[in-house]
Amino acid sequence: LRRKSKDIQKLTQGILNGNKTDLSQAITLIESQSKRHTEDIKTVISTCLPYSNKSLRIGITGVPGVGKSTFIEQLGLLLVNQGHKVAVLAVDPSSSVTRGSILGDKTRMEKLVQHPQAYIRPTASGESLGGVARKTRESILLCEAAGFDILLIETVGVGQSETAVHSMTDFFLLLKLAGAGDELQGIKRGIIEMADAIVINKADGENIQAAKKAKVEFNRALHMYPSKSNGWTPKVKLASALKNEGIENTWNMLSDYFTKVKSNGFFKEKRSSQNKFWLTQTIEDSLKKEFYQNENIKAEFPEVLEKIHSQELSPFEAADYLLNKAKS
Amino acid sequence: LRRKSKDIQKLTQGILNGNKTDLSQAITLIESQSKRHTEDIKTVISTCLPYSNKSLRIGITGVPGVGKSTFIEQLGLLLVNQGHKVAVLAVDPSSSVTRGSILGDKTRMEKLVQHPQAYIRPTASGESLGGVARKTRESILLCEAAGFDILLIETVGVGQSETAVHSMTDFFLLLKLAGAGDELQGIKRGIIEMADAIVINKADGENIQAAKKAKVEFNRALHMYPSKSNGWTPKVKLASALKNEGIENTWNMLSDYFTKVKSNGFFKEKRSSQNKFWLTQTIEDSLKKEFYQNENIKAEFPEVLEKIHSQELSPFEAADYLLNKAKS
Structure with a gap:
C-alpha cells in the first residue's frame, strides 16, 4: 500500500x-x-x-470531411512555433461508430504529434456523453497542470457532444465547407447559435467563390441571433488548412477575443458559470440515473406508461406513484 | 366525511x-x-x-399588444357558431407582473364569455412554471370531460411558458405583427421553430403592405428549419381580428392540419410522447426539488460553490460530496 x-x-x-x-x-x-x-x-x-485553470480552452467542431485534423494540426504548429504548449483532446461519445473520424488516426497530425511542445490524446470511446464529458473535463485539468497553455478540444459536428464541448471551452469554433446549394440547409441551428466563430475551410482554388458567398450567408445567419452577453460579435473567416492559409488570421481573431473577454471579466464569469453547470448537471444526472435504475421503477415503468396510454392514470398521478415506489 | x-x-x-x-x-x-x-x-x-383526451388543443402565443384576446374571441365565436364547445385557458406563470395582459380582463372577450357554449378561465398566477403547467394540464382534462371539444390555450410570448404550452397542445400558433424594420429582429428563435403556423394580425388599412412583406420574410425564416416529422409545413397567414378578416381562413388551415395528422397517426403519437414528457418531467423536477431542499444541501451548497471557485474542489468532486451529504 x-x-x-x-x-x-x-x-x-x-x-x-x-x-x-x-x-x-x-x-x-x-x-x-x-x-x-x-x-x-x-x-x-x-x-x-x-x-489547473490557466489555459485557453478552444472547442473546435465540424462534420467529418470538413478538414478538422488538418486545421487543428496547422493551428497547433503555428502555436508551438510561437512558444505555446498545445494539447489536443477529443470528445466523441459515439466513436465506436465514427471510429477514425476523430483523432483515431494519429498519423493525420504527424508533424504536430512529433513536436515536443504538443500533446495529442485520442478520445475515450464507447461511453455515455456524461461519462465522456467528465473524463474530458478531468483530462483538461491534468493537461493544464502539466503546463499546456492552449487546449484544442475537438468534437464531431453531430449529436449532443457539441453542447458538452461548448460548456467546457472558452471559445467555440465551427468549421464549415462552402457547399453547393443553400448554405443554411441541414445545419443544426443550435450549433450555429453556439459558435463564437465560423471558419470556412478549403477556401482555395475553385472553391474560393463559393466560400466567399458562404461567408456572406453565414454572416447573415449569425446576425439573426441576439447579441452575446460578452459583447463579442461572432466572426466568419475563410481558411485553407491544406495550403496553410487563413490560420494565422484565425489565431489573431482568437487572440482578440481573449484580450477582450479577459479585460471585461467575461472570461472568469464564463468559467465560473461552467463550473456551476457541471456541478448541477452531475448532480441531476446522478439523481435521474439512481431513480431509473431502481429495481422497483424498472419493473413498473412500462406498466405505468401503458396505464397512461389507456387513460387509467394521468402523467402526474403516474409520476407521484413512481416517486413513492422509489422510496419503498 | x-x-x-x-x-x-x-x-x-x-x-x-x-x-x-x-x-x-x-x-x-x-x-x-x-x-x-x-x-x-x-x-x-x-x-x-x-x-378526457377528446378535444383539439390549440396553443396560441404572441407578445402583449399583438391582439391575442381579440383574435381568440373571434376564433372562438366562429367555432361556437359552428356548433363547437370552446374553452379558453391561459398559462402565465409570471402573471403577477403582467397582470391584465392575459385574460385578466375578461371584458376583452365579452361576447365570447356570454356564449353558452364557451368557457373562459383566467390563469392561475404567482407560481412556478412546473406548477402552473400541471394545473393547466389538469384543467384541460376537466374541460374535455365537460364536453369542450376545442381548447384554446393562451400564453404570453415571453419566457419559458411557450415550451410548456407547446408540450401540451396539438397545434402551436404564433401571433405576430408586421413591424417596422427587420422582421426577424428580436424574435425568440425557439418560438418560431415551435410554430405550426404564424398568423400576422392587424393586417388591415395601412398595415397591409408591411404585413405582406412580413409574410414573405416569415415564410423564408420557417423554411430554414428542418421539416417537421409530421409532414406538416408551417404556414404563414394574414388576419385582422379587429375586422374579423382571415379568421375563417386560419380555422380552415387548422382543420387541414387536424385531418392530416389524424389520418397519418401523428396526432396520437404526439399526445403519447407528450404524456411521456410530462411523466418524466414531473419525476425529474420532483427529484431535483427534493435534493435542493434537503437541509444538508441548503446548508453546504454555497460553501461548496466557493470551494470550486477557489479550486479546492472540482465540480465533479463537489457533486459526489453533495450527493453523499443528501443521503446522510
Whole structure:
C-alpha cells in the first residue's frame, strides 16, 4: 500500500513537471472503468487542481470531411512555433461508430504529434456523453497542470457532444465547407447559435467563390441571433488548412477575443458559470440515473406508461406513484 | 366525511354533464394550495380521466399588444357558431407582473364569455412554471370531460411558458405583427421553430403592405428549419381580428392540419410522447426539488460553490460530496 501511494505521488509530480508519459498514464487512469484506478486518479486530480485553470480552452467542431485534423494540426504548429504548449483532446461519445473520424488516426497530425511542445490524446470511446464529458473535463485539468497553455478540444459536428464541448471551452469554433446549394440547409441551428466563430475551410482554388458567398450567408445567419452577453460579435473567416492559409488570421481573431473577454471579466464569469453547470448537471444526472435504475421503477415503468396510454392514470398521478415506489 | 365524498361525487357528475359552474369550482380546487383540496380534486380528476383526451388543443402565443384576446374571441365565436364547445385557458406563470395582459380582463372577450357554449378561465398566477403547467394540464382534462371539444390555450410570448404550452397542445400558433424594420429582429428563435403556423394580425388599412412583406420574410425564416416529422409545413397567414378578416381562413388551415395528422397517426403519437414528457418531467423536477431542499444541501451548497471557485474542489468532486451529504 505504501508503495502504491508513492507511485501516485511520483505520477502527480511527473505531470506537474510536464512529463507527457506521466500525463498519458494519468489520463488512462481517468478513462479506466476499474474502481481502484478511479480511487487512484482522484488523488492525482485533487493535487493537480490548484495548478489547473490557466489555459485557453478552444472547442473546435465540424462534420467529418470538413478538414478538422488538418486545421487543428496547422493551428497547433503555428502555436508551438510561437512558444505555446498545445494539447489536443477529443470528445466523441459515439466513436465506436465514427471510429477514425476523430483523432483515431494519429498519423493525420504527424508533424504536430512529433513536436515536443504538443500533446495529442485520442478520445475515450464507447461511453455515455456524461461519462465522456467528465473524463474530458478531468483530462483538461491534468493537461493544464502539466503546463499546456492552449487546449484544442475537438468534437464531431453531430449529436449532443457539441453542447458538452461548448460548456467546457472558452471559445467555440465551427468549421464549415462552402457547399453547393443553400448554405443554411441541414445545419443544426443550435450549433450555429453556439459558435463564437465560423471558419470556412478549403477556401482555395475553385472553391474560393463559393466560400466567399458562404461567408456572406453565414454572416447573415449569425446576425439573426441576439447579441452575446460578452459583447463579442461572432466572426466568419475563410481558411485553407491544406495550403496553410487563413490560420494565422484565425489565431489573431482568437487572440482578440481573449484580450477582450479577459479585460471585461467575461472570461472568469464564463468559467465560473461552467463550473456551476457541471456541478448541477452531475448532480441531476446522478439523481435521474439512481431513480431509473431502481429495481422497483424498472419493473413498473412500462406498466405505468401503458396505464397512461389507456387513460387509467394521468402523467402526474403516474409520476407521484413512481416517486413513492422509489422510496419503498 | 361521508358528506364530503358525496359533494365530490356531485361535483364530478356536474362536470361530466357539462355544468360550467361545477367545472369552475373544480379548477379552483386544482389551483388551491390547500392539502385537503388537493386530495379532493385527485378523485375528481381520476373519475374524469377516461372521458378526457377528446378535444383539439390549440396553443396560441404572441407578445402583449399583438391582439391575442381579440383574435381568440373571434376564433372562438366562429367555432361556437359552428356548433363547437370552446374553452379558453391561459398559462402565465409570471402573471403577477403582467397582470391584465392575459385574460385578466375578461371584458376583452365579452361576447365570447356570454356564449353558452364557451368557457373562459383566467390563469392561475404567482407560481412556478412546473406548477402552473400541471394545473393547466389538469384543467384541460376537466374541460374535455365537460364536453369542450376545442381548447384554446393562451400564453404570453415571453419566457419559458411557450415550451410548456407547446408540450401540451396539438397545434402551436404564433401571433405576430408586421413591424417596422427587420422582421426577424428580436424574435425568440425557439418560438418560431415551435410554430405550426404564424398568423400576422392587424393586417388591415395601412398595415397591409408591411404585413405582406412580413409574410414573405416569415415564410423564408420557417423554411430554414428542418421539416417537421409530421409532414406538416408551417404556414404563414394574414388576419385582422379587429375586422374579423382571415379568421375563417386560419380555422380552415387548422382543420387541414387536424385531418392530416389524424389520418397519418401523428396526432396520437404526439399526445403519447407528450404524456411521456410530462411523466418524466414531473419525476425529474420532483427529484431535483427534493435534493435542493434537503437541509444538508441548503446548508453546504454555497460553501461548496466557493470551494470550486477557489479550486479546492472540482465540480465533479463537489457533486459526489453533495450527493453523499443528501443521503446522510
